[in-house]
Amino acid sequence: MDKDRRNWLIATSAVGGVGAAAALYPFVDSFQPSERAKAAGAAVEIDISGMQPDEMRMVEWRGKPVWVVRRTPEQVAELSKIDAELADPDSLRDPAQFTPPYAQNQWRSIKPEYMVVVGICTHLGCSPTPKFEAGAQPSLPNTWQGGFLCPCHGSTFDMAGRVFKNKPAPDNMEVPPHMYLSDTKILVGEDKKA
Ligand code: FES
Numbered sequence: 001m002d003k004d005r006r007n008w009l010i011a012t013s014a015v016g017g018v019g020a021a022a023a024l025y026p027f028v029d030s031f032q033p034s035e036r037a038k039a040a041g042a043a044v045e046i047d048i049s050g051m052q053p054d055e056m057r058m059v060e061w062r063g064k065p066v067w068v069v070r071r072t073p074e075q076v077a078e079l080s081k082i083d084a085e086l087a088d089p090d091s092l093r094d095p096a097q098f099t100p101p102y103a104q105n106q107w108r109s110i111k112p113e114y115m116v117v118v119g120i121c122t123h124l125g126c127s128p129t130p131k132f133e134a135g136a137q138p139s140l141p142n143t144w145q146g147g148f149l150c151p152c153h154g155s156t157f158d159m160a161g162r163v164f165k166n167k168p169a170p171d172n173m174e175v176p177p178h179m180y181l182s183d184t185k186i187l188v189g190e191d192k193k194a
Helices: 003-012 018-024 035-039 073-085
Strands: 044-047 056-061 064-070 114-118 129-131 147-149 156-158 178-182 185-188
Touching: 044 056, 044 064, 114 185
Parallel strands: none
Antiparallel strands: 044 185, 056 064, 064 114, 129 147, 147 156, 178 185
16 A cells, blocks of 8 residues: 555544544645634635546534535546446445435546545444455455445445445435636535536
8 A cells, every 4th residue: 555545544433423523634724714614614725736547635614514525537447447337336325315416427427537525424323444455355245346435334435435235325425516716726515506
């Protein structure tokens, strides 16, 4: 495992929920609305300048952790292959209510390079942890190419936040409404209305 990946895993593997995450991660504060506005759901901005492949940044939106992950070129390519190789493509659920129109593609994102999801398991609300080593645990589905593993009951999500059907999470991780303000800024909580 290379050094950057190991560091990323160490930095992100201990997250157990919103409270724990807040203690471990410095929430991005390039734009911080008032506490009252945040509780009411105000949009929050996240600075993605200088992000490296495999790096994750997080911002709190409506009391939930929103993850931005910069995917590696290999992860981007892998997501394109997964649908084609699955015997049952429907096994990767993608309910429309969790996926804005601009993210209804194989990456579930506006830009293939950046994943933007609510970092909460859709089963009972635990926080999935990064687990990139496909095949590292025999209990994992052999079609799963790595991504995120929920420590509570074993749901596996790929690098687009899609859950594999044989685990208890009923839905993919939510893609929040978001939009790019520039090449280095994402606004979470608002999007461009069609
Ligand atoms: Fe994630 Fe149960 S809370 S699998």
